[in-house]
Amino acid sequence: MSDMPTAMIEAIDLRKSYDGGVIEALDGVTLTIAPQEFVAITGPSGCGKSTLLHMLAALDRPDSGTITVDGHDLTDLHQPNRYRRDVIGLVFQLHNLLPHLNARQNIEVAMMGTGHSRKEQRARANELLAAVDLGGLEERRPPQLSGGERQRVAIARALANHPQVLLADEPTGSLDSAAVERTLALLASLRRDSDVTIVMVTHDPVVAAATDRTIHLRDGRVSA
């Protein structure tokens, strides 16, 4: 980890187009997110919010512009896998758990290759599952869990390697209202109890209202 930067995330004039320039997904996005901030990125479908999140996760690269996360220049990243493992945690809308592994194993898989012993992995996974209120469900596989429980396992997995930044792509998009509330409460408690910076893409203004700040995208640009 680098020294505490003034901005945890800094994007300058990000541009990304698809289909030979026909679709402008990002059209000069510039933003700054401070350490430990809980930020929502909102906007209508196709405004570029998921594209932006994928760039923050080093899953995609901008055509131009610069993007820095925790001091890592993502446009010149030599080991994106290591960045994804050690610097960020990713939560997807569809949880993306491995269906043949149980809840604990899904978390342990994210810790493979980090030098932790199996015992340490197990202890950390159990600790995280307890933290997301899933103690006792460690042996259940995703098909045996509710949508909300799966999403909490996914959040626990994202936190496995003590990330600086948690990136969540519509984490409440497929949940019922009770599960949405619980997930938001979990993210809020993370915000409160740890030093993680949270960036959450959502199209739901109610969900966005639970964050510190909302960045609104429209037609690939920051509009508010």
Added chain:
Amino acid sequence: MSLLSLIWHDVWVKKTRSVLTALAIAVGVMTVVTLGIVTDSIRATAAGVLEVGSADFTIAQQGVSDILQSAITDAQLAQVAQEPGVASAVGVLLDTENLNPENPLVVEIGIDPDDLSDFGVQIVGGKAFDANATDQVMLGSRLAANLDTQVGQQITIADGPKTVVGIFNTGNVFGDSAVMFPLVPFQAYEKQPGGLSLLFVKVTPGSDVATVEQAIDDAHPTLVGIASLAQFGRADSSYQLITAADQAATIVAIVIGAIIVMNTMLLSLVERYREFGILRAIGWTRRRIVALVLGEAIMIGFAGAAIGVGLAWGLATILSRLPDLVGILHPTYTAGVFVRALLTAGAVAFLGALYPAVRAARLSPLEALRRE
């Protein structure tokens, strides 16, 4: 969770795929191992033939399909015996006989009694036969025990009843399972007066075996020297053929097995795009993905090897009991058989899974996550 435990978990959870792939590998392993057992059996017989004469090297007729069909004349024996560096040359006439259902392939050796010592024969009971006796034989100790026959008893072999005048040891399984006849009467019985099958040559002390062998090869174009098992194919084209067939079948089995494994793994890859995308998205390296896919294939390969060895054992046992092969095929299960099975399965699994593993590792995580 370690990579190994994840590999084991993946193999175990996807049982049907794992079992089908293991069976495909098992068939390849079975083919290779069975052929290996057959070849080893033939090799053991060949080694027995070479070692029975306690010679530095053996001479046979060049280009015969079966070394027992080799035909050499006693004139050639006399010439070879005169070659520089040759201390002794013993000529024997060989044949085989189906004695009874328990002993369907007894080797008959016609040899001059004066050559018994040079041939490495030690008489452990009775005496040597007379040079011109038409009704005397000596039995190898294993054959005598097998037939439960003592010195002085008679056995019916070749052209009629013969008296067992001696029991001998050669220190060689092949030799000790044979029956020996006086050379001249045996040549008459075989209708090959002056005919021999093989010459067993000892070189004089200080002479180089390879040099003497080469000199005889050069001087006698119709003969060929065999100093080791590796040279056996020079005189026995059947041996050469079966060795080549064994190697070819091994290659074919590995290629077919690898294609089946590749097909299975590629199909599985399509089903697992999303899984690999997730693993890449949470920080797995390409190398770790390759290790996962190869590890699964190799673990399945080892299971296939175990099944294949079992199937090969069964097949070899059945083959050895076929009427045409009783007494000829003696399956031996050496460490080499198991090493061969493991290597075949490992090669099949590795080659078959390499391309799918590389493809899985090269998947863009974003693309993979978008796949349903």
